[in-house]
Amino acid sequence: MSGDQERSHFSFPSHDELSSLVSWKPAAGATDSAGDPRGFGPRAVPPPVSLTDVLRGSMMDYGALARAFGLPCSAPSDVLAPGGMASSRELMADVGNAGNSMTPSSGCGGSATPMTPNSSTSWSSTEAAGEEDAERCKKDEPKQEEEVEKQRVKVEEEGGDTSEKVNKSKKKGEKRQRDPRFAFVTESEVDHLDDGYRWRKYGQKAVKNSPYPRSYYRCTTQKCPVKKRVERSYQNPRIVITTYEGKHAHECPTTVRGSTHLLPPPSAMSTSFCQNLVMQQMNQLNNDNSLQANINPNVYLANLPPSLQQLQLPDYGLLQDIIPSFIHGGQP
């Protein structure tokens, strides 16, 4: 199928402010199967930080992002600071955390979200505890951190990766560690957004309160623990919610081969795309001082692209766990 709506609003990761800042509109014609004119907006601003890198987690660190966004630089450990999920600091900490341990594949060097007939995308993230833990972690985060640390030590000792052995080697009484996740909200007619990596579907489940199933994908590259889940909003079936979990342990196939998706070289395509996104985010941040403001969810919705305003955050499933942390969480 060819995309009919090619707008892609790409909101910056996680929570509050950034989520509403970017409204990116690529040229029409991008599809996931055919050669496409991937125009990534009229601007090509060289940012200090590329989203590609953010997403790949290869270079991004909390400090870098914090600097890039003019935020107070605090340690990622602030992520789980009690008392709310809405602070910009926490937001950045999420990203920093992601930089340490995960890589949403959508931002891989070889491609980006708009390979599919998307029309809008935003993204958010959750902490290491995972989506459903996002709420939970507020109450028992010390315990959570302890468990996570325990898990990490254990994993290091065993030299294994958690996600692959979750069921088999998991000891009773220990919470399983979950990688941090990034959620992308994309308006698209296709469920599975082509992000440059190769994915294998390993499961599908019906989602409570939603007529649309949730699909589970795993990166097909050997030893790569990255997973993603894809589901549609039942409120707006055009909205696809993609949640990435884990960090790719390899190069993006399209980066390496450059042929899988008929993409231009990463340097010509996704990098500028990502850079644009980041720059737009940063520009808006700088202009609005929105980071300093207390965030009103309504303001956010107002700032969101129409498609995302329509979305208004489904009250189920992934978004319930992820998005509210920056929309609803902004409210005291």
Add this chain to the structure above:
DNA sequence: CGTATTTGACCTGCGC
């Protein structure tokens, strides 16, 4: 034939 998808069963965690 190799790889990807489908799908029912199973496992796990959590709330009641």
Add this chain to the structure above:
DNA sequence: GCGCAGGTCAAATACG
């Protein structure tokens, strides 16, 4: 302890 829902496994099936 039980039931529910999310997440994963793995056999069967489809596809190129």
